Amino acid sequence: MSTHPHALPGAYVCPQCGARIDVPPGEAPKVGIKASSGTPNVWVVTAGRIEIHRCDIRNPRRNSAR
Numbered sequence: 001m002s003t004h005p006h007a008l009p010g011a012y013v014c015p016q017c018g019a020r021i022d023v024p025p026g027e028a029p030k031v032g033i034k035a036s037s038g039t040p041n042v043w044v045v046t047a048g049r050i051e052i053h054r055c056d057i058r059n060p061r062r063n064s065a066r
Helices: 060-064
Strands: 006-008 011-013 030-036 039-047 050-056
Touching: none
Parallel strands: none
Antiparallel strands: 006 011, 030 039, 039 050
């Protein structure tokens, strides 16, 4: 699985949740992980230092153990 948004015409798609991410013209999305004690880790997608998307990180090992 990719950890980078992939391009569609005029937008990107989040590799975690499949959401369409509209990116401002001339910007390229950057993906990071936000981690805080006591809260689930999340993917954060930014463009030009502005957060444009966030979603929960899926853990395939944890999900497949059920």
